[in-house]
Every structure is written in C-alpha cells, then in structure tokens.
Amino acid sequence: MAAEVTTAQLIEKHRPTLDQALETIRSRAYWSPHPEHPKAYGENAAADGLAAFEALRGKRFELDQPGTDDWAGEEVSPYGPELGISYPHPDVAVLLPAMRAALPVWRDAGPEARAAVCLEILARISARTHEFAQAVMHTSGQAFMMAFQAGGPHAQDRGLEAVAYAYAEQVRTPERAPWSKPQGKRDPLELTKTFTPVPRGVALLIGCNTFPTWNGYPGLFASLATGNPVLVKPHPRAVLPLALTVKVAREVLEEAGFPADLVCLAVDKPGEGLAKTLAVRPEVRVIDYTGSTAFGDWLETHARQAQVFTEKAGVNTVVIESTDNYKGMLSNLAFSLSLYSGQMCTTPQNLLIPRDGIATDAGPKAYDEVVSDLADAVSGLLGDDARANALLGALVNPQVKERIEAAPGLGEVALASREVVHPEFPGATVRTPVIVKMDGGKPDAEAAYLSECFGPVSFAVAVDSAADAVDLLRRTVREKGAMTVGAYTTSAEVEQLIEEACLEECAQLSLNLTGGVYVNQTAAFSDFHGSGGNPAANAALCDDAFVANRFRTVEVRREA
Amino acid sequence: MAAEVTTAQLIEKHRPTLDQALETIRSRAYWSPHPEHPKAYGENAAADGLAAFEALRGKRFELDQPGTDDWAGEEVSPYGPELGISYPHPDVAVLLPAMRAALPVWRDAGPEARAAVCLEILARISARTHEFAQAVMHTSGQAFMMAFQAGGPHAQDRGLEAVAYAYAEQVRTPERAPWSKPQGKRDPLELTKTFTPVPRGVALLIGCNTFPTWNGYPGLFASLATGNPVLVKPHPRAVLPLALTVKVAREVLEEAGFPADLVCLAVDKPGEGLAKTLAVRPEVRVIDYTGSTAFGDWLETHARQAQVFTEKAGVNTVVIESTDNYKGMLSNLAFSLSLYSGQMCTTPQNLLIPRDGIATDAGPKAYDEVVSDLADAVSGLLGDDARANALLGALVNPQVKERIEAAPGLGEVALASREVVHPEFPGATVRTPVIVKMDGGKPDAEAAYLSECFGPVSFAVAVDSAADAVDLLRRTVREKGAMTVGAYTTSAEVEQLIEEACLEECAQLSLNLTGGVYVNQTAAFSDFHGSGGNPAANAALCDDAFVANRFRTVEVRREA
Structure with missing residues (x-):
C-alpha cells in the first residue's frame, strides 16, 4: 500500500513531543501536551x-x-x-x-x-x-x-x-x-x-x-x-x-x-x-x-x-491521626469520596480514626465529631443538585446501587446516601456517598471493611491508636491490596510509621492533602498509578x- | 554494629568500575575488569x-x-x-x-x-x-x-x-x-x-x-x-x-x-x-x-x-548451508561440540545439513562428507589425551554417560565417543562427543532430535533444502526452545531467511563463526545469554x- 504520510514525516512532527515526554518521565515534573479545558479545543x-x-x-x-x-x-x-x-x-x-x-x-x-x-x-x-x-x-x-x-x-x-x-x-x-x-x-x-x-x-x-x-x-x-x-x-x-x-x-x-x-x-x-x-x-x-x-x-x-x-480490586485506606488544617482535610476528603460516586479504583474506602479522637488546629475532635464533620462536608459539597450531578456522575451498574442500599446494614450510618435527579437525563441513577461507622475491634465489622465495597460507600473505622491504625493499614495492604493510601498527621513519628508501612507493603502514599490535589488522582509523567507490589495490581x-x-x-x- | 568500612568508602573505591560497566552495557563493547589468565592473579x-x-x-x-x-x-x-x-x-x-x-x-x-x-x-x-x-x-x-x-x-x-x-x-x-x-x-x-x-x-x-x-x-x-x-x-x-x-x-x-x-x-x-x-x-x-x-x-x-x-532446556541448532571457509567452520564446530563435553546449555545439538550437500570454498561437499569431515575435525581436536582432558572435563553426572551410550541406538554413528583417561584423576569419566546421523524426514528420528539430549551427543540431521532447514529451525525454537542458534551460509537470501526465523521465534543467532568465537560462548556486557522469548528461558x-x-x-x- 502507498503511504499517504511517511514515517519520516511523522517522526519530524512528533519527535519534540516524544523528547519532552522522555525528559518528563525522568524529572517527574508537571507537563501535558493535551489541554484540560474543553474550550481549548475550539469554538465548535x-x-x-x-x-x-x-x-x-x-x-x-x-x-x-x-x-x-x-x-x-x-x-x-x-x-x-x-x-x-x-x-x-x-x-x-x-x-x-x-x-x-x-x-x-x-x-x-x-x-x-x-x-x-x-x-x-x-x-x-x-x-x-x-x-x-x-x-x-x-x-x-x-x-x-x-x-x-x-x-x-x-x-x-x-x-x-x-x-x-x-x-x-x-x-x-x-x-x-x-x-x-x-x-x-x-x-x-x-x-x-x-x-x-x-x-x-x-x-x-x-x-x-x-x-x-x-x-x-x-x-x-x-x-x-x-x-x-x-x-x-x-x-x-x-x-x-x-x-x-x-x-x-x-x-x-x-x-x-x-x-x-x-x-x-x-x-x-x-x-x-x-x-x-x-x-x-x-x-x-x-x-x-x-x-x-x-x-x-x-x-x-x-x-x-x-x-x-x-x-x-483493593481496599484503599486513609489514616486520620491529626491535622493542622481540619477544614482543608475535611473538604479534601469530601471531594475524594464524592468524585464519580466513589467508583474509582483509587477512591478511599476505609478512614481509620482513633476512637479517642484527633488533634487539629480547631482543637481536639472526638471520633464521632470527625465523622459527623466529614459527613457535613460531603453534604455541603453535594448540597446543590447541579454541583452534585457535575461531581457524582451516574452509577455505572446496578450492583453499585445495591451496595449503597446494603451499606446501612453494616453499621451505624453517619451519612445517608440521597438520590439526586439529573435535569438532563432523568433516567440516570445519581447517588451521594454513604459513610458507615465501624468498630475496628469487632470481627464482623472487619469482614465488611476488609472487603472492597466498590462505589460511594466508605467506612469510618474506629481504631485504638495511631499504632493500631498503622497495623490495620499494613494488614489491609498486604492482604487486600491498595491502589492508594492517604494519611493526615502532624506527628513526625506517626508520619514515619506510616511511610515505613507503605515502603514495606508497597503502597503509594499521599500525605496531608488539604488543597486541590486528591488522593484518588494521579498525573501521568509524574505519579505512579498503583505500585505493582501489593495485591491490588501486579504493575x-x-x-x-x-x-x-x-x-x-x-x-x-x-x-x- | 560498627562498620569497618563505610559505604562512602566503598562507593569511592568502586564507582569508576560501576561507571565503566554502565557505559559498556550501552555500548556493548568488549570490557572486563576480571583477568582471564590464571597468571594474572600472582605467582602463588x-x-x-x-x-x-x-x-x-x-x-x-x-x-x-x-x-x-x-x-x-x-x-x-x-x-x-x-x-x-x-x-x-x-x-x-x-x-x-x-x-x-x-x-x-x-x-x-x-x-x-x-x-x-x-x-x-x-x-x-x-x-x-x-x-x-x-x-x-x-x-x-x-x-x-x-x-x-x-x-x-x-x-x-x-x-x-x-x-x-x-x-x-x-x-x-x-x-x-x-x-x-x-x-x-x-x-x-x-x-x-x-x-x-x-x-x-x-x-x-x-x-x-x-x-x-x-x-x-x-x-x-x-x-x-x-x-x-x-x-x-x-x-x-x-x-x-x-x-x-x-x-x-x-x-x-x-x-x-x-x-x-x-x-x-x-x-x-x-x-x-x-x-x-x-x-x-x-x-x-x-x-x-x-x-x-x-x-x-x-x-x-x-x-x-x-x-x-x-x-x-532447549534444542540448540546450527544450520549448515554453505561456507567460504570450510576448514574454519569445521574446526569452530568441533570446538563447540567438545567444550565441557557438550554439557553447556548453549552447546549445539542439531546440525541441519541439506541431504544434497553444501557449497564450500573447497568445492561441493555431500552430506556424508560434511558429517565425516566434522567427525574428523573433532577426532583431530581431541586426538591428544592431554588436550582432550583440557577441553572436555569430566561428565557431570551418570545420566550424561547413559545418554552417550544410548546414542548409537538412535541412528548411524558418524563419530563414536571414546573414553579418555585423566592422568591426575583416574576416577574421572571423560568422554569425547558422539555424532549420530539422522534423517530429518523420519518421524522416529524427529522424536529423538527434537528432545534435548544434554551432553556430548549431536545429531547431523539431513534436510531436504535450506528452506526445509529453516522450517525445522523455526519449529525447534518455537516448540523446544533454544539458547543459541548458529548458521553457516554464503547466500544472502538464506541468511535473510534464517535471520527472519530468529527474529520471529526469538533466538540469539551466531552467523558464520570460523575463528576463535564460538556459538556456545557469550560475553557479559555485550552478548545476551538466551532471549527470554522462546521456551528455553523466560529471561x-x-x-x-x-x-x-x-x-x-x-x-x-x-x-x-
């Protein structure tokens, strides 16, 4: 067949982009040749x-x-x-x-x-x-x-x-x-x-x-x-x-x-x-x-x-031990739990919180308070239906809806899921996240939170201490795998324990995210998606x- | 524990060697920091x-x-x-x-x-x-x-x-x-x-x-x-x-x-x-x-x-189609078959030779002639017991000896194995290679030559043509694997066919070796040992x- 374009022409056209990509996978800096904004693609x-x-x-x-x-x-x-x-x-x-x-x-x-x-x-x-x-x-x-x-x-x-x-x-x-x-x-x-x-x-x-x-x-x-x-x-x-x-x-x-x-x-x-x-x-x-x-x-x-x-599959975990930006933490987590109705392989499922509460810049917060403040943050984020629809999208299949509906049977509901009507597509099933409280010490609770519950279902797991949280994190990654791990702590010691657990169990860790970067998002050329070293992925x-x-x-x- | 030497000292000592190794795995040039000659290690x-x-x-x-x-x-x-x-x-x-x-x-x-x-x-x-x-x-x-x-x-x-x-x-x-x-x-x-x-x-x-x-x-x-x-x-x-x-x-x-x-x-x-x-x-x-x-x-x-x-295991193959250095080819092959009594994973097993003979710089040679000339070359190389002992070494286990002894039952013997006495270690079992003729068209012969026969046993397989040899080479590598492939040809067309077969079936190819480099030897930093792409090895x-x-x-x- 006669080529309409020669490979030499294609090499000349694309070599600079290839070279930039080659440089960036080594520098791990931010770069993309593909515009993120829909308007960048022309008026029509x-x-x-x-x-x-x-x-x-x-x-x-x-x-x-x-x-x-x-x-x-x-x-x-x-x-x-x-x-x-x-x-x-x-x-x-x-x-x-x-x-x-x-x-x-x-x-x-x-x-x-x-x-x-x-x-x-x-x-x-x-x-x-x-x-x-x-x-x-x-x-x-x-x-x-x-x-x-x-x-x-x-x-x-x-x-x-x-x-x-x-x-x-x-x-x-x-x-x-x-x-x-x-x-x-x-x-x-x-x-x-x-x-x-x-x-x-x-x-x-x-x-x-x-x-x-x-x-x-x-x-x-x-x-x-x-x-x-x-x-x-x-x-x-x-x-x-x-x-x-x-x-x-x-x-x-x-x-x-x-x-x-x-x-x-x-x-x-x-x-x-x-x-x-x-x-x-x-x-x-x-x-x-x-x-x-x-x-x-x-x-x-x-x-x-x-x-x-x-x-x-995996069971993504966030350890919440302490923070110097309580509000930022809550809004960051609320976004992570809501985006695409939690249907990302990177969405946090288990939030490990000491049952004695956590230290924050807004004073000490009891376990119940942290969970209800997070529930409020999610509710606030998704209170407006237009915004909720823009963030949540539709449930990808009926099994996700079944899981949402089964969630209240697993523990005390801290945040109930609500149905959102989509103005343009009334046939869409749009649901806000559910958060269920779990006692980390109870074996029946463990069976639930140590299984992947794909969709907008998160478990606020009460643990005995930071050390207990790290132990559970380790076990979760080792036995169930994780695409992502998040942690909030102001303690250098706890940070070191969590980091060591992630190095040992081979999990990608995001620490103290309170702004516009979320644990469930990774950027090409810079972030690795998955580690290939725990059961969630072999690459x-x-x-x-x-x-x-x-x-x-x-x-x-x-x-x- | 207290270190007797710091890693910084070791880095300083070895970094130049590491750098040279890093450079050489990219250039694939000859290099080694480890002397090959026993005398280089000092008088005592x-x-x-x-x-x-x-x-x-x-x-x-x-x-x-x-x-x-x-x-x-x-x-x-x-x-x-x-x-x-x-x-x-x-x-x-x-x-x-x-x-x-x-x-x-x-x-x-x-x-x-x-x-x-x-x-x-x-x-x-x-x-x-x-x-x-x-x-x-x-x-x-x-x-x-x-x-x-x-x-x-x-x-x-x-x-x-x-x-x-x-x-x-x-x-x-x-x-x-x-x-x-x-x-x-x-x-x-x-x-x-x-x-x-x-x-x-x-x-x-x-x-x-x-x-x-x-x-x-x-x-x-x-x-x-x-x-x-x-x-x-x-x-x-x-x-x-x-x-x-x-x-x-x-x-x-x-x-x-x-x-x-x-x-x-x-x-x-x-x-x-x-x-x-x-x-x-x-x-x-x-x-x-x-x-x-x-x-x-x-x-x-x-x-x-x-x-x-x-x-x-694998079945290493050499295609012998034509040569412009008949003597060099024979002595090169004789060495390859003899070295360490054929007990290398890289030793050629099957020699594919057209039954109508091959063209050489010494005139056309019939299949029988090529095989008997090769047998003579091996006999000449190993005629002297001291030299034979220096090349052959001892049989690594009794199964190798059994295979040598079973070989005459597989076909017409072109070269019989002989026992060599080791002057220093009379308990050693030292044996010269055996070469057996095989008809590539016969199914019972195929069962023999398409199995790995580890040790100094080679099969001179008569094939119908160069194309037939390449077909058999392909099948052998695909089904049985090969660490090495060798070929002798003066025809650009046949060379291209063999090279294509090796690219398709993923085998390392040595072409027209007639001097001091042998198909069964590879050099670190330059040659790959195995391809990892055929059944002989996954890496x-x-x-x-x-x-x-x-x-x-x-x-x-x-x-x-």
Missing part, C-alpha cells in the same frame, strides 16, 4: 463532538477487519439511553492469524517510527476529545467534565507516557555494535553485532467499564510501541471509547503504510466470555487487564503463554517494568 | 587457591546463620574424590523471617551503596578466583581452565553486569521531585514527591550443577543490588562455589555495617526437595532458577507469589527486564 468542538457521538448511535460501527462473523453490542448509557451501536464480532481463528501476519513489517519499522505513529494516533484522538468525552460519559457514567478530562487529555497523557517508556527501553541497546577482544600478541577477536527489539506477539487489551481509555491506553500504547499488534476487547458496557480508538489507530496505520490490522477490535456477544477464549490463544503473548480480582487471578493463573499485567502505570518485557532483544553476531 | 595464587580448597575438604563449612538445625552435604567431585564438606541446613521458619527482618536497612541504604557493596563482594571473590576455580572444577566437572575462566572472571563479569543493570534501573526515577501544575489565575498546585525503590522481599537463587557461579551470579547480584535479601539454594552436587560466595558476601556485608543475613545459604538433605518448600514460602518474592524444564515449569506454575526467572542474561521487576517504586507526595 463541543457541538461537533456531541454531533459526532450522536451520529454513531443506532448504527453499525464499521471497521473492515478480517474474520468478522457477526455483529454485537448492547451498550446502554448509565444516563439512560441505549446507544444502539453494533460492532464487529470476530472469528478468532481468522482474526488472530491476520494480526500475527501484520507483525513483521511493524517490527522492522523500528522503535522511533513506531513511537511516531503512536503519537500521531494520540494526536488524532486528542483532536476528537469532545467526541470521546461523550463516548466515555455514556458508557462509564462519569459526569461530562470528568469524562472529558480523565477520558480525554489525562488518558492521552497516560498513553503518551507509555510510548515514551517503551521507546526509551527499546533504544537502550544500540542497533549495532562492534566488539573487539584483545588476544595478547595475536589478532583480536572481532565481531559485529546487531540488536533488534522484537515484539512478543499479539497483545490483548481487556478494557474496563469505568475508565475505558484511561486504564486502556497505557497497555495499548505500550504494546503497540514495542511492536506487538493489539487486539482490543472492551468491557461489554464500555465499547465505544475503545472502538473509536481502534478506528483512529487503523486509519493512522494505513495512512502511514502499515497494515491496519495491527490494531483490531473484538466485541463479545452476551454471555460469550470472549476474553477467556482470547486470553489463552497461542498468538496472544501480552495481556493488559483492569477489573475484578477474580478474573485477574484467573488470567494470571491460566494465560501462562502471555505476560499478564493486571489491575484488580504500575507506568514504569520501566511495565514495558521492558513486552519485547525481547534478538542479537545477531558475525565475524567482522 | 594457583598454589594458594588449591591449598585453600583442600583446607575446606572434610570439614564443616561454618556460616553462623540463624536457624541452622542440622548439617548436610554429599558432594563428590566428578573427578572422583568426595569433598566431604557439610553445610548448614536451615529451619526455614527461623531463617526466612530473619532474612526478611534484615531488609529495611538494606533498602534504606539506597541503590548506590548497594551497588558498591555488591562490587566489593565481587572484588573479594575475584581475588580468590583460584580457590573458586577448584571449587567449580570439582563440582561441575569442568576442566581447570574452563572452571577458572567461566567460573571465575566470566561469572564475576555477569554478576557485575547485573549490578549495573540493577543500579541503572533504580536511579532512573529521581529520589525527589517538585511538581507544580499551573491553575490559570489561581496559585499553582504544588507537591513535593519522593520516590523510593523498594525490594520485593526475599529472593531465592536455585543453583545448577554445571555453572554454579556463572548461572547463579546474575540473579544473586540483580536481587541483592535491588534490595532483596538473597537465599542461595545450590544444586546438591555443586554447593561449594555458592557456599564460598555466600561466605564472602556475608563478610563484606558485616564489615560494611549491614546484617550478614542479607545473604544466606540453604543446603538440603538427600531427597528433601527443599527448593519446592522454599519456592512457595510467602517471604520469597523473587526466584532465579537454572535447570530442568520440568522443575522450571513447576516453579512458574506454583510459585505465584514470586517473580520467577527460569533458564530451562535473558542480562537486560533491563531481568532487573526492572525485582523492585517497585513507592511514591510519597506531600503538599509543598
């Missing part, structure tokens, strides 16, 4: 994005992939409307070999060309951020602004970060090296060596419902940038954002003269369990997965032919280990 | 080394480890003599927690101090290379010169290489970074972030019989340099080289003010299967293993709490992927 972008989204509804999503044997799709927006889009369903025995056949030319293109093509894909996605925002909103239930930012620029940042890591890792060994070993008086031994990064095979991305792009892009772009064709298997309730991604990737690949089949989509029929079939296929050598612990464990156990990267987004084993280096040596 | 070094070795025999090898509940050891030199050394046998329930308890101070020392301590350990080992050579010779059966070089400087090089990779990987993320995100007209969001590389836990090294130090040092030093305490479980027949290593490591650690228990030894009793017990202990989070495919697969399947790095020695997942990075962020 919002209307155009909405129109583009609406134009997709009720139709087939054509992709021109090999081996399409049927059409599947049953997405219903958490805001109410059915999307009515059907997607290609694959004959795996046709699609996977076709993808595998596309590998050599992509491998031979080399790391820089692959990075440039990936950056062009991200640039095209960025230009359509408003359309993606609608797609993310109406599959995840995120409120528009969050769907826009987390599903758009922040996801694109994480994709770019993965490309930078992948590129850096592949070029560390030179393409070619002379080698000359002295032999005393005899001639030296001389070899010429070439080193080629080779992909492992087809990579499978198994997407999640809540953050289809944000959690999907790191694996997708890490695999593609290291030369692996990528098959995208979205969550059945969140297909569209990844289907659009696949479509853009195929367009760019084809324009650049590469086989479009390097990126394909696989959508399953109801109850088919296509992910299980795909995960153990011999062609599939890399898998990225975000979702339940049960299926993550299944993948790690059964997909032995593949490198498996999983993000699973971090994004580090060298996330990319280094997606390819291998083949050496050919010849006498010089 | 050989005698002193031998005396030191002899002084160890017939005694307890004291290590002062916690939890020693018994003494074990039954090493018999492949050259005949019993070593008579007994080593500490661990009460695992005492030893592992003690090792885990030593972790925090080692983690807190940081990457540079850990690297410096590792380099001091290597320097002390290097100074005792003659003693190690005796220990390697009398456990592996390697001839002295090979035990000296491969067990000494080459193993030390691989250890140093692992330290360099580990250090580089840990310092890629800064210890500390400011982060400032603009907020339009409002104040920027400002955080201070710290990043700490944290080890995964206790690392287990399961040693092999043939190359206890060479195959053991990469994992041992990669784990130790990334902060993991290392428990060394040697092969029961090759304990001494690793016991000496543990002893040196403990001495250096203690002198530098660290707990000696960061490196411990675990020797099992006959039939105990201690490796299985250790491999699934919760404290053990990293495992390095070299040995049989069966146990490697067992580890990968069952030691799910650990990162598992395995080097297993390469040494690359970034070998070290990147031995630690995780914990981030702590605070408002600035």
Whole structure:
C-alpha cells in the first residue's frame, strides 16, 4: 500500500513531543501536551463532538477487519439511553492469524517510527476529545467534565507516557555494535553485532467499564510501541471509547503504510466470555487487564503463554491521626469520596480514626465529631443538585446501587446516601456517598471493611491508636491490596510509621492533602498509578517494568 | 554494629568500575575488569587457591546463620574424590523471617551503596578466583581452565553486569521531585514527591550443577543490588562455589555495617526437595532458577507469589548451508561440540545439513562428507589425551554417560565417543562427543532430535533444502526452545531467511563463526545469554527486564 504520510514525516512532527515526554518521565515534573479545558479545543468542538457521538448511535460501527462473523453490542448509557451501536464480532481463528501476519513489517519499522505513529494516533484522538468525552460519559457514567478530562487529555497523557517508556527501553541497546577482544600478541577477536527489539506477539487489551481509555491506553500504547499488534476487547458496557480508538489507530496505520490490522477490535456477544477464549490463544503473548480480582487471578493463573499485567480490586485506606488544617482535610476528603460516586479504583474506602479522637488546629475532635464533620462536608459539597450531578456522575451498574442500599446494614450510618435527579437525563441513577461507622475491634465489622465495597460507600473505622491504625493499614495492604493510601498527621513519628508501612507493603502514599490535589488522582509523567507490589495490581502505570518485557532483544553476531 | 568500612568508602573505591560497566552495557563493547589468565592473579595464587580448597575438604563449612538445625552435604567431585564438606541446613521458619527482618536497612541504604557493596563482594571473590576455580572444577566437572575462566572472571563479569543493570534501573526515577501544575489565575498546585525503590522481599537463587557461579551470579547480584535479601539454594552436587560466595558476601556485608543475613545459604538433605518448600514460602518474592524444564515449569506454575526467572532446556541448532571457509567452520564446530563435553546449555545439538550437500570454498561437499569431515575435525581436536582432558572435563553426572551410550541406538554413528583417561584423576569419566546421523524426514528420528539430549551427543540431521532447514529451525525454537542458534551460509537470501526465523521465534543467532568465537560462548556486557522469548528461558542474561521487576517504586507526595 502507498503511504499517504511517511514515517519520516511523522517522526519530524512528533519527535519534540516524544523528547519532552522522555525528559518528563525522568524529572517527574508537571507537563501535558493535551489541554484540560474543553474550550481549548475550539469554538465548535463541543457541538461537533456531541454531533459526532450522536451520529454513531443506532448504527453499525464499521471497521473492515478480517474474520468478522457477526455483529454485537448492547451498550446502554448509565444516563439512560441505549446507544444502539453494533460492532464487529470476530472469528478468532481468522482474526488472530491476520494480526500475527501484520507483525513483521511493524517490527522492522523500528522503535522511533513506531513511537511516531503512536503519537500521531494520540494526536488524532486528542483532536476528537469532545467526541470521546461523550463516548466515555455514556458508557462509564462519569459526569461530562470528568469524562472529558480523565477520558480525554489525562488518558492521552497516560498513553503518551507509555510510548515514551517503551521507546526509551527499546533504544537502550544500540542497533549495532562492534566488539573487539584483545588476544595478547595475536589478532583480536572481532565481531559485529546487531540488536533488534522484537515484539512478543499479539497483545490483548481487556478494557474496563469505568475508565475505558484511561486504564486502556497505557497497555495499548505500550504494546503497540514495542511492536506487538493489539487486539482490543472492551468491557461489554464500555465499547465505544475503545472502538473509536481502534478506528483512529487503523486509519493512522494505513495512512502511514502499515497494515491496519495491527490494531483490531473484538466485541463479545452476551454471555460469550470472549476474553477467556482470547486470553489463552497461542498468538496472544501480552495481556493488559483492569477489573475484578477474580478474573485477574484467573488470567494470571491460566494465560501462562502471555505476560499478564493486571489491575484488580483493593481496599484503599486513609489514616486520620491529626491535622493542622481540619477544614482543608475535611473538604479534601469530601471531594475524594464524592468524585464519580466513589467508583474509582483509587477512591478511599476505609478512614481509620482513633476512637479517642484527633488533634487539629480547631482543637481536639472526638471520633464521632470527625465523622459527623466529614459527613457535613460531603453534604455541603453535594448540597446543590447541579454541583452534585457535575461531581457524582451516574452509577455505572446496578450492583453499585445495591451496595449503597446494603451499606446501612453494616453499621451505624453517619451519612445517608440521597438520590439526586439529573435535569438532563432523568433516567440516570445519581447517588451521594454513604459513610458507615465501624468498630475496628469487632470481627464482623472487619469482614465488611476488609472487603472492597466498590462505589460511594466508605467506612469510618474506629481504631485504638495511631499504632493500631498503622497495623490495620499494613494488614489491609498486604492482604487486600491498595491502589492508594492517604494519611493526615502532624506527628513526625506517626508520619514515619506510616511511610515505613507503605515502603514495606508497597503502597503509594499521599500525605496531608488539604488543597486541590486528591488522593484518588494521579498525573501521568509524574505519579505512579498503583505500585505493582501489593495485591491490588501486579504493575504500575507506568514504569520501566511495565514495558521492558513486552519485547525481547534478538542479537545477531558475525565475524567482522 | 560498627562498620569497618563505610559505604562512602566503598562507593569511592568502586564507582569508576560501576561507571565503566554502565557505559559498556550501552555500548556493548568488549570490557572486563576480571583477568582471564590464571597468571594474572600472582605467582602463588594457583598454589594458594588449591591449598585453600583442600583446607575446606572434610570439614564443616561454618556460616553462623540463624536457624541452622542440622548439617548436610554429599558432594563428590566428578573427578572422583568426595569433598566431604557439610553445610548448614536451615529451619526455614527461623531463617526466612530473619532474612526478611534484615531488609529495611538494606533498602534504606539506597541503590548506590548497594551497588558498591555488591562490587566489593565481587572484588573479594575475584581475588580468590583460584580457590573458586577448584571449587567449580570439582563440582561441575569442568576442566581447570574452563572452571577458572567461566567460573571465575566470566561469572564475576555477569554478576557485575547485573549490578549495573540493577543500579541503572533504580536511579532512573529521581529520589525527589517538585511538581507544580499551573491553575490559570489561581496559585499553582504544588507537591513535593519522593520516590523510593523498594525490594520485593526475599529472593531465592536455585543453583545448577554445571555453572554454579556463572548461572547463579546474575540473579544473586540483580536481587541483592535491588534490595532483596538473597537465599542461595545450590544444586546438591555443586554447593561449594555458592557456599564460598555466600561466605564472602556475608563478610563484606558485616564489615560494611549491614546484617550478614542479607545473604544466606540453604543446603538440603538427600531427597528433601527443599527448593519446592522454599519456592512457595510467602517471604520469597523473587526466584532465579537454572535447570530442568520440568522443575522450571513447576516453579512458574506454583510459585505465584514470586517473580520467577527460569533458564530451562532447549534444542540448540546450527544450520549448515554453505561456507567460504570450510576448514574454519569445521574446526569452530568441533570446538563447540567438545567444550565441557557438550554439557553447556548453549552447546549445539542439531546440525541441519541439506541431504544434497553444501557449497564450500573447497568445492561441493555431500552430506556424508560434511558429517565425516566434522567427525574428523573433532577426532583431530581431541586426538591428544592431554588436550582432550583440557577441553572436555569430566561428565557431570551418570545420566550424561547413559545418554552417550544410548546414542548409537538412535541412528548411524558418524563419530563414536571414546573414553579418555585423566592422568591426575583416574576416577574421572571423560568422554569425547558422539555424532549420530539422522534423517530429518523420519518421524522416529524427529522424536529423538527434537528432545534435548544434554551432553556430548549431536545429531547431523539431513534436510531436504535450506528452506526445509529453516522450517525445522523455526519449529525447534518455537516448540523446544533454544539458547543459541548458529548458521553457516554464503547466500544472502538464506541468511535473510534464517535471520527472519530468529527474529520471529526469538533466538540469539551466531552467523558464520570460523575463528576463535564460538556459538556456545557469550560475553557479559555485550552478548545476551538466551532471549527470554522462546521456551528455553523466560529471561535473558542480562537486560533491563531481568532487573526492572525485582523492585517497585513507592511514591510519597506531600503538599509543598
């Protein structure tokens, strides 16, 4: 096929962005080439994005992939409307070999060309951020602004970060090296060596419902940038954002003269369990997965032919021991508990508070007082329905609602959840968080708060002391895993205990956040998402280990 | 404890060596700080080394480890003599927690101090290379010169290489970074972030019989340099080289003010299967293993709490299609087949030769002619008993001898194995290689040559054509794995086919070697040992992927 754009042109266009990303993953400074503000995308972008989204509804999503044997799709927006889009369903025995056949030319293109093509894909996605925002909103239930930012620029940042890591890792060994070993008086031994990064095979991305792009892009772009064709298997309730991604990737690949089949989509029929079939296929050598612990464990156990990267469930914990900014702490925590109805893998679940109370800049506060002040802070934050809708979004599935409704049975309710009406989408289920008091010493309470209760349910766990809180934190991370840990303390000693616990149990820690940074948000290029060292995830987004084993280096040596 | 040497002193002493190693793993040039020539170690070094070795025999090898509940050891030199050394046998329930308890101070020392301590350990080992050579010779059966070089400087090089990779990987993320995100007209969001590389836990090294130090040092030093305490479980027949290593490591650690228990030894009793017990202990989070495919697969399947790095069996292949240096090719191959009686994981097993013969600078050669010329080259190389003993060494275990004796039953013998008497050690079993002709088209032959036949047994497999050879090469690597692939061809087209097969199946390729570099030897800092991408091994020695997942990075962020 004739390329419409050469890889040299793409390299010239994107090299400065790649270089900046390479610099930033080492400095860990703030940077993003993807604007966060919706208005930055042009005057008509919002209307155009909405129109583009609406134009997709009720139709087939054509992709021109090999081996399409049927059409599947049953997405219903958490805001109410059915999307009515059907997607290609694959004959795996046709699609996977076709993808595998596309590998050599992509491998031979080399790391820089692959990075440039990936950056062009991200640039095209960025230009359509408003359309993606609608797609993310109406599959995840995120409120528009969050769907826009987390599903758009922040996801694109994480994709770019993965490309930078992948590129850096592949070029560390030179393409070619002379080698000359002295032999005393005899001639030296001389070899010429070439080193080629080779992909492992087809990579499978198994997407999640809540953050289809944000959690999907790191694996997708890490695999593609290291030369692996990528098959995208979205969550059945969140297909569209990844289907659009696949479509853009195929367009760019084809324009650049590469086989479009390097990126394909696989959508399953109801109850088919296509992910299980795909995960153990011999062609599939890399898998990225975000979702339940049960299926993550299944993948790690059964997909032995593949490198498996999983993000699973965890029990995120905040230790509240003391603070010099009580008001700031309460408002920071209230926001963290409310954002996207607590449906983030990073949302705090357990708030560990000494039963004798805490010291604050507003005087000592009893356990009950802290909990009720936090409940008030949440109520205040979400008192206005418009603001509540803008922060909470809709519940992603009926199980979250069931958990909210079951929460009062677990303990004394400190804050009851209320229903919020969405003015634009009356079909949406919007609920404010529930906070339940728990006695940390009671075994039946422990069974509840030591399980992940995904959604806007938090437990205010009364503990005996700071030391007791740290012990419980340790046990929680070790046994249940955690994507995030937060802590509030003015004591250097307690801070040190908490930090040591996080180093030992391998958890990412946010200390004394009282302003506009929240424990549940991480920034690409600077923050690691997860540690890869506790049961919540076996990898971090994004580090060298996330990319280094997606390819291998083949050496050919010849006498010089 | 009071340190006799500070880490600052060790850093000052070893930083130049570390820097040179860091530079060389990127340039892939020739370099080694460890002299290959026995005479470079001083006039009395050989005698002193031998005396030191002899002084160890017939005694307890004291290590002062916690939890020693018994003494074990039954090493018999492949050259005949019993070593008579007994080593500490661990009460695992005492030893592992003690090792885990030593972790925090080692983690807190940081990457540079850990690297410096590792380099001091290597320097002390290097100074005792003659003693190690005796220990390697009398456990592996390697001839002295090979035990000296491969067990000494080459193993030390691989250890140093692992330290360099580990250090580089840990310092890629800064210890500390400011982060400032603009907020339009409002104040920027400002955080201070710290990043700490944290080890995964206790690392287990399961040693092999043939190359206890060479195959053991990469994992041992990669784990130790990334902060993991290392428990060394040697092969029961090759304990001494690793016991000496543990002893040196403990001495250096203690002198530098660290707990000696960061490196411990675990020797099992006959039939105990201690490796299985250790491999699934919760404290053990990293495992390095070299040995049989069966146990490697067992580890990968069952030691799910650990990162598992395995080097297993493979079927190494050489394609012989044409050459412009027939004599050089024959002598190069003859050496490769003979060295250490073919008991290297890198020794070629299958020689694929077109049944219509090959083109050479000495005219066309029929299949039979090539095989008999190769047989003659091996016979010539090993005709002199002294030279044969110096190259072959002793058979490492009785199973190798059984395989030699079974080989004539597999096909027509082109070269029969002969017994060589060792003048110094009449108890040694020294055998020259056997070459068996095989018809590549026959299914019963295929069953034989597609299994690893470890030892000095090679198969000259007649194939239909160069294309047929490449097909068989592909299948062999894909299904059985290969540590090495060799090829001889003057055809650019055939070379391209072979190279493509190696890129696709992920195998390291040596092309047209006719001089003093052999397909079965790799040089640290420059050559990768294995690819980690075919069934012979899931990791390469040494690359970034070998070290990147031995630690995780914990981030702590605070408002600035």
